[in-house]
Amino acid sequence: MDGRVLVAYGSKCGSTKEIAEAIAMELRLHRLDVDVRPADVVMSVHPYEFVILGSAIYAGRWRRPAMRLLRRERKALMARRVWLFQSGLSVTGPGPWKDPTPPDVATLAAEIGVSRPVTFAGALLPETARGLLPRLMARTKSAGEHRDWDRIRAWAREISAEIAMQIGRSWSASGHDSLR
């Protein structure tokens, strides 16, 4: 496993994919060995010591490939350090917001022994919306670009610090980490 990190995601219109890529980029700044993959191409999490899995929320549910990966690999995930995230539009506008974690995700997270997903505000844009409903919704007031890249990168930075500690690397916020 050698400290390898998987960032896997479920995304329909691409905004959660970009969140996953931003997380991976932040981890790479800290010289971590990271693969970023759509959840449906991940055959196994066995090559990885650390797993970050996220999904967009549609109609209160995770995207099916991300859900399948979480369910299918749950035994292997129990033996790994895992972080979950999700993106949606229900956490935009004035709070407080209800935790949008789908019940089946909450159940599996508890079974695996990992915290519930961190929720990031997502995006729904006319130029990237795919499918009839997303295209229609992208033209409504609730749509738009709501991703908070500073918050996303800060979360990834916290993860990089924890991984660095676990694999015995020194860590600095700027990313100039070195082997001890």
Ligand SMILES: Cc1cc2nc3c(=O)[nH]c(=O)nc-3n(C[C@H](O)[C@H](O)[C@H](O)COP(=O)(O)O)c2cc1C
């Ligand atoms: C048809 C549809 C249903 C949605 N349902 C939810 C939802 O239940 N909860 C939520 O927080 N966001 C919901 N959203 C917003 C998406 O989760 C958000 O736009 C997300 O960033 C899309 O990610 P993607 O670009 O990776 O597909 C919905 C969007 C669409 C188009």
